[in-house]
Amino acid sequence: MFPLAAHQLPDAVRRIATPTAGASLEATRAFRKGDILWSEPPLMSLRHSFSQRCTDSCGQCMRPLGTLSSALSRLLSLQDKPNADYRIIERLLNDKTSDSLLSKHIPCPRGCNTCFCSTQCATEASASWHGTLCSLRGQQRVAWGEFVQFAMRHCEGFILAGLVYAAVISDIERGCLLESSMRRFWCFENEQIPWPDIARFGVDLRGEMSTQDWHARRAVALKESFQLLCMALQPEAEQQSPNVEVLFDETLYSKLCGQIELTTIWISVPITPCLRNDRMHPKLMAEIKRSGIDMLFKSLVLKAQEADNEYRVPMRPADGETRSFTLSDALDRLRNESVKNSDHCNVFPDVQGMGFFKHISYINHSCCPNVVLEYRSNSNAASVVACRDVNDGDELSLAYLDFTVPWRLGDRHKHLLEGYGFVCTCDRCVGEAKEFDCVARGKKRKYEAHTRGLEFRAARTILGRIDDRVRFDANSSP
Numbered sequence: 001m002f003p004l005a006a007h008q009l010p011d012a013v014r015r016i017a018t019p020t021a022g023a024s025l026e027a028t029r030a031f032r033k034g035d036i037l038w039s040e041p042p043l044m045s046l047r048h049s050f051s052q053r054c055t056d057s058c059g060q061c062m063r064p065l066g067t068l069s070s071a072l073s074r075l076l077s078l079q080d081k082p083n084a085d086y087r088i089i090e091r092l093l094n095d096k097t098s099d100s101l102l103s104k105h106i107p108c109p110r111g112c113n114t115c116f117c118s119t120q121c122a123t124e125a126s127a128s129w130h131g132t133l134c135s136l137r138g139q140q141r142v143a144w145g146e147f148v149q150f151a152m153r154h155c156e157g158f159i160l161a162g163l164v165y166a167a168v169i170s171d172i173e174r175g176c177l178l179e180s181s182m183r184r185f186w187c188f189e190n191e192q193i194p195w196p197d198i199a200r201f202g203v204d205l206r207g208e209m210s211t212q213d214w215h216a217r218r219a220v221a222l223k224e225s226f227q228l229l230c231m232a233l234q235p236e237a238e239q240q241s242p243n244v245e246v247l248f249d250e251t252l253y254s255k256l257c258g259q260i261e262l263t264t265i266w267i268s269v270p271i272t273p274c275l276r277n278d279r280m281h282p283k284l285m286a287e288i289k290r291s292g293i294d295m296l297f298k299s300l301v302l303k304a305q306e307a308d309n310e311y312r313v314p315m316r317p318a319d320g321e322t323r324s325f326t327l328s329d330a331l332d333r334l335r336n337e338s339v340k341n342s343d344h345c346n347v348f349p350d351v352q353g354m355g356f357f358k359h360i361s362y363i364n365h366s367c368c369p370n371v372v373l374e375y376r377s378n379s380n381a382a383s384v385v386a387c388r389d390v391n392d393g394d395e396l397s398l399a400y401l402d403f404t405v406p407w408r409l410g411d412r413h414k415h416l417l418e419g420y421g422f423v424c425t426c427d428r429c430v431g432e433a434k435e436f437d438c439v440a441r442g443k444k445r446k447y448e449a450h451t452r453g454l455e456f457r458a459a460r461t462i463l464g465r466i467d468d469r470v471r472f473d474a475n476s477s478p
Helices: 049-054 068-076 086-094 119-126 129-134 138-154 157-173 178-185 195-201 211-240 250-263 281-291 293-311 327-340 409-420 427-440 449-476
Strands: 013-018 022-027 036-040 044-047 101-103 265-269 351-356 371-374 382-386
Touching: 044 049, 044 157, 049 293, 049 351, 068 293, 119 129, 129 157, 138 157, 138 211, 138 293, 157 178, 157 211, 157 250, 157 351, 195 211, 195 250, 211 250, 250 351, 281 293, 409 427, 409 449, 427 449
Parallel strands: none
Antiparallel strands: 013 022, 036 382, 044 351, 265 351, 371 382
């Protein structure tokens, strides 16, 4: 392929090689809980389709756009039939605080539907992915639309890969070398696994499809998406450089999609930081909470997300299986949180998406992490924040799962194995595996029969991985 880019690391960390998880990052000095280690924007990001329906945001940095009034109206438009108290809503919409500005709408100068929060974001996007996509005409524009629709049906990561291709083409147009531009995005060598091969990470416990069947399904989807991408972008690229056949290679595209699936991080940009300088908005937020409309907002977002999940064709075993928690469980949890939490700063839904980062994507997973990501700049630039004290030399770890919802050991194990290709052996998983092993041996009360199979398999796999590591360390010691 081509040599990896030598990205400059932040002063707070250094790169290390772990025996079981590949490259990782460790702290170069001690940090206290709440300290920011560093911040960085994503190399490329994408708003989730359900979030685009719920919230208007900048096409480049995901900063929320418009006013509180427009945010209210957009959310309420998602209702199948109105069931809210519109007297309260009308009062909110007529309140002068509803005109509180989140951010200006700056439309694309070429007239497409993309909007930005500033001229800086519009300029940055025009010099990258947006400059290429906005210039598509005729059949190429139609093909790009078909590519996006196909990706929304099968895998949103395809769209993120398409944006990378658009950015590379834009780089070539501005005089950059093709290899130099590609090196910027194909930058995680160990994670460049062909996208269909990721299906082999997991096992379908229902037995309906073998890993070979899942691999074949993914291979067909990948090929069709690549053909649509070529129809949309290859003619544009050939106008800029005669050597783009290197870029439009299905194997290269497959490895990029694999890298994206294994390294992307959930992005969640809150609306409320945009309002914290407005002295009037807490009154409006309190009124929304007293009326219970905040629960309506959150349920609408959850239903939009669920609708997207139901629309998608399963591309791995976990996509087609029932989770241990449901939409009603999530709504019950939100109600409990709403009762406990008197803070009015989390009424509107965050702008949600995904992206991969130059350095953050090297942080490995733990179910008991020592850092979290926060989006404090009203954009998709992530800040790495210590969630507990971190010592000099500690390996940094993030939770790849959303722990605001309940995860049994078996569910965590299965999701991480199928989604990321590894068995988690963090302290939490090992502790729960040992506890379940005691349960299985009859030393404690037994779990329900319907959970025993998945939990038992996870526990035995984790403990077996620990035993293998101990034997390896013993054989490797001098």
